[in-house]
Amino acid sequence: MDNKQQGKTRLKDARKKKKKKKKKRRCAHAACRKKLLLTDTACRCGETYCSAHRLPEVHVCPFDYKAFDKGQFIAAAGLGGGVPGKLVTI
Numbered sequence: 001m002d003n004k005q006q007g008k009t010r011l012k013d014a015r016k017k018k019k020k021k022k023k024k025r026r027c028a029h030a031a032c033r034k035k036l037l038l039t040d041t042a043c044r045c046g047e048t049y050c051s052a053h054r055l056p057e058v059h060v061c062p063f064d065y066k067a068f069d070k071g072q073f074i075a076a077a078g079l080g081g082g083v084p085g086k087l088v089t090i
């Protein structure tokens with residue numbers, strides 16, 4: 001019977017809805033839930049929003065952009081891609 005399969009089912013899955021065939025992509029904004037287009041890409045926070053809520057300010061994005069930008073800058077500088085301006089001499 002189904003006993004084997006049930007044994008493999010994780011507890012996490014049990015908490016979710018039973019039927020989840022294709023999960024339709026919708027705006028993650030609580031008050032929106034608008035259907036997303038294929039061209040809509042996920043925000044850096046992992047959620048996908050419609051064009052109206054895509055901006056981080058609008059959906060109060062939890063992503064730490066400041067830290068990210070810093071990391072980007074350091075990574076870019078670390079590559080030695082010719083940073084204009086100051087030349088560091090040893």
Ligand SMILES: [Zn+2]
Nearest residue numbers: 027032050053
């Ligand atoms: Zn939306």
Ligand SMILES: [Zn+2]
Nearest residue numbers: 043044045061
């Ligand atoms: Zn976000």
